[in-house]
Amino acid sequence: MxxxxxxxxxxxxxxxxxxxxxxxxxxxxxxxxxxxxTGYNHRGIEKLSEKKTYDQSFFLVERICGICSTSHPFAFANAVEEIGNIEITNRAKYIRSIIGELERVHSHLLWVGLAGHFLGYNTVFMWAWKYREPVLDLFEMISGNRNSYAMFKVGGVRRDIENNKIPQILKVLDLVKKKTDMLVGAVMDDPVIHARTKGVGILTKQDIIDYAAVGPTARASGVDIDVRRDDPYAAYPLVNWKVITAEKGDVFAKAEVRLLEMYESISIIEQCIEGLKKEKEGDINVKVKEIPEGWGTGHAEAPRGEVFHYVLSDGSNSPARHKIRAPSYTNIATFKKSCIGQTISDATISLAAVDPCYCCTERxxxxxxxxxxxxxxxxxxxxxxxxxxxxxxxxxx
Amino acid sequence: MGFKEFCFKKSLWLFHFAGASCNNCDIEILDCLTPRYDVERFGMVLVGSVRHADVLLVNGSINQRDKSRLLEIYEQAPKPLVVVAIGACGCTGGIFAEGDTFAGPVDKIIPVDAYIPGCPPKPEAILAGIVKLLNK
Known part of the structure; x- marks a missing residue:
């Protein structure tokens, strides 16, 4: 035995x-x-949110997760705006989408780096993280902070992206696009990476449906879901882009989906910037007097999948109940399928392949x-x- | 030269303890290793076990589940040890200090030598903090 x-x-x-x-x-x-x-990372965010006003809650939900620190405010804003029936200006929509997509670019670069690191391919790690820095610089230029941007508020955004900042953004996007080409070359054509990731940690379409996995994890197994298209918000209905899917469901497919998604994100940002130029500068807020009684739900497509927020309002200035579901919460459960039967050395990359984010998950x-x-x-x-x-x-x- | 100065004269090895954090500080610490900041040129490396470390970096608010583990890790570490609390949560508990699982900022649990504020602190700030500490 x-x-x-x-x-x-x-x-x-x-x-x-x-x-x-x-x-x-x-x-x-x-x-x-x-x-x-789990539980090492529990901070009691849902309860804390009830003590804060709607404006303060944005800073709190932003700190659920540092890497996807726009997707949570995004979903929260969508939920609160649904309660109050608030329609934001086009310029604010474009800015929200730009921030969301820039975040996707930096998050996917981070994942590619970490995946390389887990495979023992530290060159990819250093490359990916090196070219993630210019994106963080963009965030610093736009919002004043490298992470945790504090850009969102009910009825719009806190800061404008002035037209004089646009050339710098385009310049960095150009650089990132070139470097993505390089990374795609490094990953897609490398025989070692093929050998380590192909056929490893396979999740079938049925597994995804059974475990209700979301985001790139689901899309890599041929499940064509994306909140940005299925339940459009912000500027996503105003621009042209496509949802990237792959069929195989292994680690390689997940890497492929994430890398190709970066091109889509860059294209979305470029189109949003075109839209931004047509709108009047400074027109980023609508006045919100009060949040009426009622409830609202908000989705957003985070780099890891669908973020879901439910907000119950009793007419006061803070949420009466705030429920959050983060994508990693369901994605982590797929480990039961992807890791069992693998060797120990393949288990780590299978764990890392869904890009798990534990600070989102703690409930x-x-x-x-x-x-x-x-x-x-x-x-x-x-x-x-x-x-x-x-x-x-x-x-x- | 005292014993402490002697111990910290050469390459510092760091151990990173992530409490109940939002991941931002963790990523910024990792960022210090990557080409733009590259602390490894000063001989600093992140090590896998606190038993090999000279510096303990603690970030994030500490919740009830982390508290006993942080104490245990501190006791396992060889002395002299420098403890650095990173980020607003490490220094004071930050936005999570009102949370019902919060078990006190780092300095209520173990002695802290340096505080690096910021949410998250920039990699430059983390480097500056450690350099300041060593020149003390």
Whole structure:
């Protein structure tokens, strides 16, 4: 009989920047089962949001995740604007889309780099991250910060992209396009990368549907979904672009989808800039007096997939309930399909292939027993119970 | 030259502990290694285990689950050790300080030698902070 070995990855492991615990149950080289544990990154954002006003909440949802720090405000803005029936100006729409797509470019470059790093191909890592810097410089020029741009607000955007900044943006896009060509060449034509990623971590179309995976993970398996097209928002209906899909569902297909998506993003930004030139400068806000009672939902296509926000308003100046679902939450569950049966060395790249973002994922959950309906207590409640008992005993003496 | 100066005279090895963060500081720390900033030219490397490290970089707010682990990692580290709290969350808890799982900023849990504020601090700021600390 083959002995089963447990290999823990994390919670503080050099492979991951974020705290997360994976347990790989292996027989020999082959991964037989995988479990993961979260909670190292829980910050109680949904509850915090209820304490903040709508304007302050934007800064909070931006800090759910640092890499996709536009997609959460994007979805939140969509949700709040749905409650208030607010129609923003065209210029604000273009600016929102430009920021969203620039973010996709830098996020995909980051992923390509990390994927190269996980494969032991550090040259790709250094290249990709080097050419990500000019995009971050653009963000600094537009918003004043390299990450966490604070561009969004209810009824528009906080800062304008003035026409004199446009040449610089186009210049950087040109550079990024050239460098993307180089990276596509480095990835798509390299026999070593082919050997490491083709046929590894395959997710079939049915797996994607079963696990409700979203974003590039789904598109790489031939599931043609993209919120930007299916439920258009901001300037996406005003420009021409296409959704990139691939059929194979392996790691290579996921890399292919992400790399080709970068070209689409660059093309969207260029078209948005054309649109921006036609609109009047400074016309970026509509006045919002109050948010009426009601509820609204907002989607946005983050670099990792669909971000979903639900906001319930009671007519006051802060959300009464705010529910967030981030793409990694469903994408991480696909590990059950993609990692089992792989060797340990392929498991890491299969884990990395969905571009998991744990800080998006952390949600508080209370479990109920499905048969009896009993509430299964969480850690804090157990501690509270224990403290109560000690108190009771103390009182007796 | 005192013992501490002697220990930090040559290449510093860094260990990165990510608390309950938003990932921004983690990425900026990683960014320091990439060609534009390239801290490796000063002999600084990120190492996989705190047992090999001279500097412990802590970022993110610390929640109840992280707290005991941060303490454990601090105890495992060889001394003398320099602890650097990175970002607004590492320094004070930042926007998450009001959260119900928040277990106190880093300096309430372990002694901190330097604070690098910013949300997130730029890679230049992280480098400047560490250089300032070493010249102290």
């Amino acid at each position: 083959v002995k089963k070995t447990l290999i823990p990855i994390g919670p503080y492991h050099p492979l991951q920047e974020e705290p997360e615990l994976f347990k790989l149950y292996c027989e020999g080289e082959i991964v037989k089962d995988i479990k993961w544990e 508080m959950a209370v479990a109920y027993d499905s048969k009896t309906g009993d509430r299964i207590l969480n850690g804090n409640e157990l501690i509270a119970l224990s403290a109560k008992k000690t108190q009771n005993i103390k009182n007796q003496f």
